Amino acid sequence: MRVVVIGAGLAGLLAAQQLHNNGHEVVVLDKGKSPGGRLATRRIGDATLDHGAQFFTVREPEFEPHVQQWIHAGVVREWCKGFSNQDGHPRYIGASGMNGIAKHLAQGIDVRCNTFVFEVTRNEDTSWSTKIDDGTVYQSDALIVTCPLPQAYSLLITAHVEIPEALFQCAYDRTLGLLAVLDGESAVPAPGGIQNPDESLQFVADNYMKGISHIPALTLHFSPAFSEQHWDDEPHALHQLLIKHAQPFLGHARIVESQVKKWRFATPRTPWPQRIWQHDSLVIAGDAMSGPKVEGAALSGLAAAIAISELQN
Ligand SMILES: Cc1cc2nc3c(=O)[nH]c(=O)nc-3n(C[C@H](O)[C@H](O)[C@H](O)COP(=O)(O)OP(=O)(O)OC[C@H]3O[C@@H](n4cnc5c(N)ncnc54)[C@H](O)[C@@H]3O)c2cc1C
Structure with a gap:
């Protein structure tokens, strides 16, 4: 299948990586200068600063093997086991900054940055047209939208899909x-x-x-x-x-x-109770669906990839 993923944050990149590994043709579109979204690291002179997510924890078994793979690749390492209160749970960080995780995931995937998506439409044959700011239209069999929900709402308004109002009321x-x-x-x-x-x-x-x-x-x-x-x-x-x-x-x-x-x-503030919202070949994913953290974004991205892969069965 041809799959378009909107958003190169952790949810979008993990979904794209899984689908790419399963042989699908995936394009990830992001309005940012580089992949990562809220996994953001900035350089100021000789200083390197994480300015979005600072660290992450692992609670769910589905996330663990991915983190182990990142540790093995030297992309992630343990920072500590708590701050003033040492609770024993490892806090992980990107070894050279949190954005390094995004860069690692983006390797080998077709990620197009500086690409602002402003309209999504559903074609009569249930495929998707995703239009970007220079007028280019990407056609796909399936679509994963991972941007924050208010931004997803403005994209999907033209999609003619009935999306529950409660989903977009997330503040x-x-x-x-x-x-x-x-x-x-x-x-x-x-x-x-x-x-x-x-x-x-x-x-x-x-x-x-x-x-x-x-x-x-x-x-x-x-x-x-x-x-x-x-x-x-x-x-x-x-x-x-x-x-x-x-x-x-x-x-x-x-x-x-x-x-x-x-x-x-x-x-x-009030994440959706399921890891994704799906209507046929459209999946909405991201940290608003699975817990407002790095792990939530990851679990949602993984669930999105499974949902799209299952469309073929
Ligand atoms: C200040 C801050 C501190 C945090 N600290 C922690 C922490 O310590 N630990 C923790 O676990 N979590 C933390 N988080 C939360 C964590 O960063 C997020 O939960 C996670 O990174 C979200 O990933 P995502 O893929 O769902 O969304 P995002 O990373 O937001 O990715 C969405 C992407 O969509 C793109 N996009 C949006 N609209 C469009 C469009 N129209 N066209 C194209 N692209 C578009 C954006 O550019 C973005 O890259 C923090 C977040 C912030 C902001």
């Missing part, structure tokens, strides 16, 4: 982030991560202690309430405010360069 929390390069070691304790240090912050990571950055660099992710409250602040004032909130984690170091990052669709 997302926003996340404001600060990426800060330091001139010395931070005050973040080993192993380099602090969960919920105060009401305004959700996570603070030291990318140097994590082992992905050559020089000290912090990622600060702000809480949903704080992010909502300050989302539309004037950019310079917002930047200064986020820098102020970083002060307790600097120790004797100073911030030498910093950037603000805004995640509009960071975390789905």
Whole structure:
């Protein structure tokens, strides 16, 4: 089958990899500059910073072999077994940044970045036409849509498929982030991560202690309430405010360069109870379907690949 996958985040890439390995002809389309979506790693000078997902855990047996394969390939390694509270569950990270997992999965697959999909239509013979911003139309026998649900909704509005309203009512929390390069070691304790240090912050990571950055660099992710409250602040004032909130984690170091990052669709609030939503050859997948985390996205992508493969049986 010819399969189009919209979204080169973890869900889309895992689905594409499985289908490609099963002999299907797969094309992955993503509007971003490179694959990964919320598995995002940015370089600022000599610093490397994860600015989306910081780490992940494994709870379900279906996910375990994939993680073991990534560890074997040197793409993933264990970071720690908890932060202030060592609960014994391994926290895994991309060995050179979380985005390395996406790059690894994209190898050998036809992934087309800088490709914004703006319309999907269902043809009379139940095949699909996916139109991108330059007017190119991709024809496929099956379609997997993995972008955040509000973005999926705007694409599928022209598809003439009855999709449950409750699916698209899923709201997302926003996340404001600060990426800060330091001139010395931070005050973040080993192993380099602090969960919920105060009401305004959700996570603070030291990318140097994590082992992905050559020089000290912090990622600060702000809480949903704080992010909502300050989302539309004037950019310079917002930047200064986020820098102020970083002060307790600097120790004797100073911030030498910093950037603000805004995640509009960071975390789905009420995930759909099944791993995918399917109507014939259309599958909607992603972390909104299976739990708002890396593992949820992976499980949903794997379920999407199985659903499409079973169409032939
Ligand atoms: C700030 C932050 C911190 C996080 N921290 C953690 C963590 O520590 N641990 C954890 O387990 N999880 C964490 N997560 C969640 C985790 O990153 C996500 O659950 C997971 O990466 C989602 O993968 P996905 O494939 O479902 O979606 P995405 O990664 O969002 O992929 C969807 C893709 O669709 C593309 N797209 C959207 N619209 C279009 C269009 N019209 N045309 C073409 N392409 C389109 C996007 O560019 C994107 O690449 C965090 C997320 C954020 C934002």
